[in-house]
Amino acid sequence: MEIGASLLATVGVLIVGRVAYGVAVNLGQDQWSSGARAVFLVLNSFVLVFGLFVLLLGDQVRRGRTWAWITGLVMLPFTILFGVVLLLITALSGAVPWAGAGVVLVAVAALITLSAPRATRAYFTRGPAHPAPPVGQAAWTGGRS
Template sequence: MSWSAAPPVIKVAAGVFGGLAAANLVRTAVQVPMNLANGNYSDAGRALFLALNMIVVLLSLLAVLVAFHLVRGRIWAWVTAMVMLGVLTLFGLVFLLPQLINGDFPWMGLVVLVPSLGLLLALTVPRSARGHFTRKRDYSSPYQAPWPAGGNGAERPH
């Protein structure tokens, strides 16, 4: 599946999904050294901080890979993106609660919730998006079959 064969909604959703993941990689690359240089961490705290941020980096790299394969129509990428976006939607809802309870404007919750919910809807609601992943593919083999097409071999003469 090529870039031009994907529906526009998939191109936009994959671009936003990959773009947000790339922005998260840049944020982590900038923020982690700044926090480590300015913080007074113990060795265990520094190791935990780095380990948690490594998980963020790995998930962001996975999201960039998934975004690339969304355009190509891979069903595993579609399922993986929906799971990742579903979890992010739940995190966005969880981030909303403390800020709403305190009477603050829920910036952090909205920053996570709105893009994740929008991308989840963009990948599931339009018929063209669902059809991009669920249609039957024409796979071609570079090898020629040594038997006649359409049979299971039982009707061949022995």
């Protein structure tokens, strides 16, 4: 579980880093119009929020939150799909897609680590803990309701 949570958080960090790098490169270029630059920044802000949310999910999975585990298992395939699309776009433009490959590989590893091991599934699919019976004289009903 710890490894899967760490990998999930790493996916978030890679997404945030990729956005930061892309925005820095974009702001350094002069051939973009102000409208195109604004659209690029707005779209990247959505990806940045997504990356920060994935980072938060990694922390919550590490803390044993079932909702975060389920949400991570739902979001990781979309992260992989989005990463593959960006990887292909980068590769087809003639650049080496290091960041895209990193996101995809770490996301695949996180998905496998959060879903494949029996101990991880058992930990998150266990039933809710039953509360301890109340302690004290007033709580005793003598078997009668």
